[in-house]
Amino acid sequence: MSLAAEAFVSQMAAAEPWPESATLYQPLKEDQILLSDCASSLAVQAYLRMCGLPVQVVCKSNAEYMSPSGKIPFIHVGNQVVSELGPIVQFTKAKGNSLSDGLDDVQRAEMKAYMELVNNMLLTAELYIQWCDDATAAEISRPRYSSPYSWPLSNVLAYQKQWEVRRKMNAIGWGGKTLEQVYDDVTQCCQALSQRLGTQPYFFNKQPTELDALVFGHLFTILTTRLTSTELAERIKSCSNLLSFCRRIEQTYFEDKSS
């Protein structure tokens, strides 16, 4: 689709209200989903809950291939399909729901910078641990990723994915890093976030923004997912204000709705 056509479609989408039947797709929760996908999916769910937009979560083994960009998660709203947090934020904005409208230009730039930091550091670190750490790849990532498929397709797809991620890591210069260096990067990232957060309830004071959703998605998933080593979670636990930040968002947006 051309850019003009896409712009036209998003204009059209703006006219329609948010439907009750909106659906979020992600891989199978029990057997298939991996840390990085789970984090991205949780970030989008947190964002939509902060906006007060209802969404039904559906687990599909082929969610990755259904997504128009090949990334998890994506939402199906009306006859629109939008994937990943960034475009979803744009999409909800077109429908009149935005969390960052109250920010001034400087704050918005700062928010974008921190979001980039999370994507470049935490998400990349998650991918690195999943696919470049041999123990995690062999024990967790490959078996889970390939669980819906039968042999020999399961092996082909798992190794194909691993190769693809490793190639990407080499391209961005992470290929030569050791696990210890990656953990140190995560620590630095968490320290930066912890300093920015300080004693505030959210990154930009009283109101949550998409940055809060993104940070919550990644930190909460890392804290609650069992990996071959607990090192990654330990690095986060050293920043106590981030832990209470996660607990706050969980209580505010996830617990009262489920009860």
Place this chain on the structure above:
Amino acid sequence: MGTVHARSLDPLPMRGPELGIHPDDIEAPEIEHEQKQEVLENKNVVVQRVHIDGLGRTKDDLLTYEIKEVFRAKNLIDVMRKSHEARQKLLRLGIFRKVEVVIDTSRGDGALPNGLDVTFEVTELRRMTGSYNTMVGNNEGSMVLGLKLPNVLGRAEKMNFQFSYGTKETSYGLSFFKPQPGNFERNITLNMYKVTGQFPWSSLRETDRGISGEMSFPLWKTSQTLKWEGVWRELGCLARTASFAVREESGHSLKSSLSHSMVIDTRNSSILPRKGGLLKIHQELAGYTGGDASFLKEDFEIQLNKTLFWDSVLSASMWGGLLLPIGDKPTSIADRFYLGGPTSIRGFSMYSLGPQSEGDYLGGEGYWAGGLHLYTPLPFRPGKGGFGDLFRTHFFLNAGNLCNLNYGEGPKAHLKKLAECIRWSYGVGVVLRLGNIARLELNYCIPMGVQSGDRICDGVQFGAGIRFL
């Protein structure tokens, strides 16, 4: 006794098995008598030796099967006929460029007075032939490289490699064919391929990577094929605007299937036949040998032809098929049947009838289609006996239906469902025969029984294809 060249019997063009020679295409050898030497006709002769000249890498044992009948000849006419048959058999192996037969009296030690020597002078095909094409179409340009190795191991084995490099897609195919020596119809074929198809009527893109092995053999009047195929299929949306039903089918699957097909073909030609019939039955069982897809697929095709007055031919054909999912998993969009278009039910757009979602056709689990054609020569018969004979006028009536079947309801409900809302069409057109493998049609069609959601092609429709209803 003079030398008789069997080559004066009609020379055959050389063809490989893939072009599918029909027994009827080969006309019975006509014996030409040499008037001056009619005394030889009834004289008993003995074929003492058969020479084959010009062999390079072909193994002798393969050829002994093909020429052994020549030794059984009892008189000269017999020798000529048997030699001619042997020549045809040799040419059909697809490993010789040229075969000539020379029959001469025996010479040398131990030569009988009525002894004959038959010499086959053969020219082998090159060890390797290559081809190079460029193709443009479907918003895509591609370059096709082909390599053929006839007679790889010396016993008429064939190896074929094709590689297509396109601006969007790359595909390749490698096949190996081996006939049983002395029994060319019994053969095995091994294949390895990757093909990518784009199906705009379903907004679907499919990439298949697979291996297959098949075995063909004749049985009574039929030709039977048993096949195993393992395919890794990757489905995806052709565009962002694809319907969600197609999007849900995206992803990878593995199909491992056993299939059997049976063909009885008594037609005199596969394109524009004048007489004879065709029965084709194909069945496929997927899932028992592994893989994600499990279903049973049955499919048949019947065609009957009869010549009427003034060179006109009446042709009736019927297709039908059923796809039964095994287990709880629904059938995949890649396995279902599609109907409509200039090669099946004319007057409808290509594969554009039946179940659909937001304009994307999803295919059906059951279908039938029938066609009745009256082929006549062109009016006033221009170009008779030459170019004009490639053309026919035809009047047609097509009907059919495609739908999903709910398998809880039993066969009666299925039949009722297939008999409801029948799509049909009629019209007139011109057919052009392209060689013996394909045909082109230009028709004026009037579609009837159109259901909501069907895409029609009212009026002039152009079609090209290999298989026609």
